[in-house]
Amino acid sequence: MTLEPAHKADRKPVYLAVYDTLADWETGHTTAYLARAGHEIRTVGLSGDPVRSVGGLRIQPDVTLDDVRPEDAALLILPGADLWDTGDELAPFARKAREFLESDVPVAAICGATAGLAREGLLDDRAHTGAVSFYLAATGYKGGDRYVETDAVTDGRLVTAGPTEPVAFAREVFALLGVYEGEVLDAWYRLFHDSDAQAYEILEAAGQ
Structure with a gap:
């Protein structure tokens, strides 16, 4: 099924963060239909080395994180991954998300990536959701009173969702970008x- 997008003015690339253990199922609806709407989907890794998803897919990053500039992008997508909860390896992606939001460029985070944003302080003052409230509370963040029990949330330029809501996640992204x-x-x-x-x-x- 091919649909024409509602707006065609901004067709900057969409950057999909890729890292080992990323959750394959969480962003497929989003990237497929953004691509059909005319956005180039570019994968971005910490380095140029291949990564492997939790489903065993080998992904070669198109670009490295240091080369991504918010002004050249339409959106940064952060999938969930086991690595979000096992250390600080993915913290640079959360810092990049801060750059995007401070530049008024959208960010969409799902599952474990929401915990990364919480640790970065990006959910303290924004309505958001995630896997479950106590999962984010374990990060020690200050935004617990802004947590919303729903499938996906958009607050300003930020979309968040839990791991079981890839379709609602996509819906919020499409609405935010006017697709x-x-x-x-x-x-x-x-x-x-x-x-x-x-x-x-x-x-x-x-x-x-």
């Missing part, structure tokens, strides 16, 4: 989240 809107955005979500056959008809009509 799909209104009835079409709702239909896309209902098709992929609820297997609503009637939603398919709406998307087909929009594609024509």
Whole structure:
């Protein structure tokens, strides 16, 4: 299914962070439909060395983190990974997220990446969600009163979601970037989240 995006003005690359143990299932809807909307998806690693996802996929980064500038990007996506909870190896990605947000460029974080942002202090003053509230509370962050019990949250230029909500995560990103809107955005979500056959008809009509 191919849909034309609602807006075509900004087609800067979208940067997908890649690192060992990244959760394959969390960002596929997002990147696939951003690519169909005309965004180049570029993988970014700490170095140029290949990484391997939790599902065993070998990924060769397109660029290194030091080479990514917010002004040249439409979005930074941070997937979950075991490494977010086993040390500070992925902390540079959270610091890069700070650069993006301070430059008013969107960031989308899911699962363990939300803990990385919490440790960086980026969730202290923003509404957010994640896997579960006590998971983020264990980071010692100060944003517990801004935690929202829902599938995905957008606050300003930041999207957050838990590991079981890749479709809601994608929906929030599409809305933030203006890729799909209104009835079409709702239909896309209902098709992929609820297997609503009637939603398919709406998307087909929009594609024509």
